[in-house]
Amino acid sequence: MTVDPNAAIQGFPSPQPAHRRPHPARYLVPALVAAAVAVALGAYGKVHDPAGTAFNLAGFSSTSAVKSWLATAAFAFALVQVVSAFMVYGKLPGPSWAPVLHRWSGRIAFLVAVPVAVHCLYALGYQTYETRVVWHSLLGCFFFGAFSAKMLLLRSERLPGWLLPIVGGLVFAVLTVVWLTSALWFFRTFGVTT
Numbered sequence: 001m002t003v004d005p006n007a008a009i010q011g012f013p014s015p016q017p018a019h020r021r022p023h024p025a026r027y028l029v030p031a032l033v034a035a036a037v038a039v040a041l042g043a044y045g046k047v048h049d050p051a052g053t054a055f056n057l058a059g060f061s062s063t064s065a066v067k068s069w070l071a072t073a074a075f076a077f078a079l080v081q082v083v084s085a086f087m088v089y090g091k092l093p094g095p096s097w098a099p100v101l102h103r104w105s106g107r108i109a110f111l112v113a114v115p116v117a118v119h120c121l122y123a124l125g126y127q128t129y130e131t132r133v134v135w136h137s138l139l140g141c142f143f144f145g146a147f148s149a150k151m152l153l154l155r156s157e158r159l160p161g162w163l164l165p166i167v168g169g170l171v172f173a174v175l176t177v178v179w180l181t182s183a184l185w186f187f188r189t190f191g192v193t194t
Helices: 023-046 062-090 098-124 132-156 163-190
Strands: none
Touching: 023 098, 023 132, 062 098, 062 163, 098 132, 132 163
């Protein structure tokens, strides 16, 4: 700062607002919601008396086929989510409508995954009779918890730039394992049927 001794009034620069980092507690709410959703789904699935079936659609040979195809559709839209996220973050070239594609592919993936989860919890419950099923049950509940946390974090301001890609990547990785332990297993065991 320069000072003019002949000036009638000396102007001082106004202090810059401090760029404070968000308090770590602001991430506690999404983490607690994620844990609550995952535990609530797991607890419901464990204590609920499985009904055996929740829905079936005409044109499919079984409820498992319906679930496998819906899960595969959700997984395909999740793949679009990942590619469009790379476009949004400038890691891949993409069209100007990449953010819209990212939002809508995520919405559709979630909406398609919900009936699969409802059937799993209502008709089958939280199962532990073999390793594949344990991982599927555990990570299926974790997926919806992590997804809830991601949705809450989207509305937060001043997030570190790395946080949403990490949480989004975690949600995708978990959905991938859920799909591998269910739909892909079904197709490999019973064939690609409708």
